Amino acid sequence: MIDFPVIFINVTSIAIMGFVLFAAYRRRDKQAAAELSIASLFMILWAVSSFAEMLSDTFEMKVFWRNVTQIEVFMTPVATLMFILAYTDNLRRHAGRIKQFAYTYQAVAVLLILTDSLHHAARKSVSLTSQGLYQAVVVVPTILGSILVAGNFVFMLASLVLIIIAAWGSLKSTRKQVYSVLFGIVVSVAYAFIKVSNVQFLQSVPISGIFAISGFLMLLGNNRYDLLKLTPLAYEQTFRFLGDGIVVCTPQGQVIDANPAALSMFNTSLEGVESMLRLSSSQWYELILAGKQSNFSLQFTDRFFHADLYPITNKRMEPVGSVTLIKDNTMLEEQRLLLTERAEKDGLTGLYNRQTFIERVEVELVCATEASHLLYFDIDHFKKINDTYGHRAGDHVLSELGAMLTGWIEPQSIAGRFGGEEFAVFSSSIDSEQARLRSEEFRKLVAQHLFIHDGSELRVTISMGLASARAASFDRLYRLADTLLYQAKAEGRNRLCSGQDAGQALQ
Structure with missing residues (x-):
């Protein structure tokens, strides 16, 4: 018989994740809101199906709900990774391919589990055991099943690494919201590893309880720290859509990124921006190496540009690179030349x-x-x-x-x-x-x-x-x-x- 604490944990967890889903849906026009909605939905379904498994009084129904749970078990880590990719905007160029691979990989595991009665490729055995306050289904996986389950940990660890990188380089204005996401991921990953290691005092804690903690942290980030109102991706959007050119370089003058406006100005790919800048302005490379804020003019074919160079330093004031802002002054220069010609x-x-x-x-x-x-x-x-x-x-x-x-x-x-x-x-x-x-x-x-x-x-x-x-x-x-x-x-x-x-x- 399931007592009140277990019921309370499950119901509270489902309610909290429902609030997270509602908050994400309300801000569905914001970056990463759609991905957070999908991840929250999978967590809610996971908690509901796990709760249904606890409430079931026959072995067959418990196995049925366990099988349903496996859909969320394998899809939630992928949905979480997609949210982290959208939130941090890491690997932007490869996000589509990562999504296709990850969901396809996890879908294979789900199909094997749902059709286990035909081939037993993913499971060796399924039995019932007592876990403190309630009876739970215990599954012994095959080698293939273990490999598929390992994919969950890979995706969770990838999410953790990406959010740690984002937290490490976050600005002061966004640090608290990034940390709220980080701690939410840390709790889930830590629970998963502890669960696998068979630490006894946690075996009786339902997964929905962990979702309650993660959901609380997400709500904290959303309501107090504007998680979806001002995400780090906003800076990326500025980088991508600002009309002026932006070129990011290492302290040695190697171009590592440039926004579409800069690529359009020089009519080249990212690999060609560095050579174009060196040809257009001999002093640009020298100013990069000097690491001092400065401005200069440059001309490329029949176009004129004004550039402002800003060095980037870390907290120890050590140079870590530079940003060059390039403004197309062709129209102004043509007007100036025309006025000069008219005057002369x-x-x-x-x-x-x-x-x-x-x-x-x-x-x-x-x-x-x-x-x-x-x-x-x-x-x-x-x-x-x-x-x-x-x-x-x-x-x-x-x-x-x-x-x-x-x-x-x-x-x-x-x-x-x-x-x-x-x-x-x-x-x-x-x-x-x-x-x-x-x-x-x-x-x-x-x-x-x-x-x-x-x-x-x-x-x-x-x-x-x-x-x-x-x-x-x-x-x-x-x-x-x-x-x-x-x-x-x-x-x-x-x-x-x-x-x-x-x-x-x-x-």
Whole structure:
């Protein structure tokens, strides 16, 4: 006859696990809630069928309920492992395959037990024995049965190891909830091993009593420590779905993980992220090794990125790795370059405007060791073009002349529009005679070019002044070039006048 304590333990256990199942179902939209619901359901069924076995008064009914119990016996460890995998998000890439293997492996044991009357492959014998307050069925397994039962311990130990790892690396804000899960698993695993070792004082304690303890710890974690409201997986979700790239490295600079955003930025797999970062930014690897918080910019193909590097240390302040946050700044960089170009370039010709031209030439003059040359020219009778053909035609001539000048100058030269129909070219990479020949070449090129606008054919000429000097200021070069330009105009236009600064000995 079963007395009150046994009944109380069983009923209390079932009630507690029912509350756990209800709490998990209420938060079924949270990570790991579905897996916890399944594990709780198996535990409830296990406790109910075990209780039914105790209440049965015939050997046949006890065996029947024992067989029913074996479904939960083999499925609960797997369901618990699936919950731990979902909760800690360990082995995320392999969770699906682990689930398929584990449930299939345990299903084999269940099928052998339920069909034991046909083959006795899993059981040697089934008998009835007294366990203190009630009679229980005792099963002697075959070697195959023992192997299948060993799978339960493997799955339980795997759950224990995974939750210990999670507890070891947990943050302060989630530590208590992780510990509540850990202790719940520890109680179940410890009971299973003690049960196998035949410790007498625990043989009379029903499995539902252990579920009561585990269930209480789960409820504590759920209601007090927000077990399903804020799980460690939330951090993983942030890692996966944050729009910015995240790259995790060892202290030696080896990339061990990267979120989808980072993989998309570099258009590569995890294995290729490290090489892409080294190619895009030579300082990234050096900063990783230095282990200091820093930021830097990098460019990959036609995209621009800003990166912030944060070292990760343990409680002893020893470096254990780093996290690099990468933000795609391509749009901002393109806007910045566009604004810079608009500020520096003449919108009609694409050449530098007057102010930018002067600033860049002054920088070149500081570094120049050879003769410098400033070619200054304007379009002859440009007002007549505007008056005859209209200002749109004049703009067309200026635009096309700017394009011709861009294609003609040396790569090291600087070209700009000074305003109106006036242009300037600075060079210091050629000698005076080469500068004169090149300038004369461009004058003839313009004179021979046919400008066409709205069906009208236009021809223009330019007058040019070429000033050469060594170690001169821009103002000095400009005054001389301007004087030579007006000399060219006075001599009949469409010509080049060149000269050097007085007192300068040029090669």
